[in-house]
Amino acid sequence: MKMFALFVIGMVVGSSFVIAKDDGSEKKNSEAQSVFNFTMKTIDGKEKPLSDYKGDVLMIVNVASFCGYTPQYKDLEAVYEKYKARGFKILAFPANNFGSQEPGTNGEIKAFCTRNYNVTFDMFSKISVKGEDQDPLYHYLTTGTDFKGDIGWNFTKFLVDRNGNVVARYASNIVPSSKEITGKIEELLAVK
Secondary structure (H helix, E strand, O other): OOOOOEEEEEEEEOOEEEEEEOOOOEEEOOOOOOHHHOEEEEOOOOEEEHHHHOOOEEEEEEEOOOOOOOOHHHHHHHHHHHHHHHOEEEEEEEEOOOOOOOOOOHHHHHHHHHHHHOOOOEEEOOEOOOOOOOOHHHHHHHHOOOOOOOOOOOOOEEEEOOOOOEEEEEOOOOOOOOHHHHHHHHHHHHOO
């Protein structure tokens, strides 16, 4: 059996963490050690390394404009405003995986969120959060952490500590301002 030594390339391609084998081939790493290993596109199409968020507490959430949970945008913004000065960030990823409830372009999604909910937290380009075309970040969130399992619907929330570790997952129906979520946010913010 031939053994291949693996080493990490110090770059990220798209939103994939890349591993190079000594035979020159590459493969996507679905077992990244942290969300900080990914680079994603903002809603404006700019590359954004998630390592830029090192030291912050994060909420990663898949969102949609035409969902019964869409009013959670208001709640997300309120939680963001309450905690942002203490190092809390929200990373929202529009996705059209459930009932075609996010059919718009990135520009349309951004305009909708700004106009209807005054969203100021970080929005990213539309991705797929499940299925054959699942984005590598969501593949990691749903298979490479202690919170495994397919995304069931829009507005599933993950909390990430200051070191990039996923520490909690919340179902769509749990509102961001619930004591369950804000208590965990406060606990994570208290750790320096």
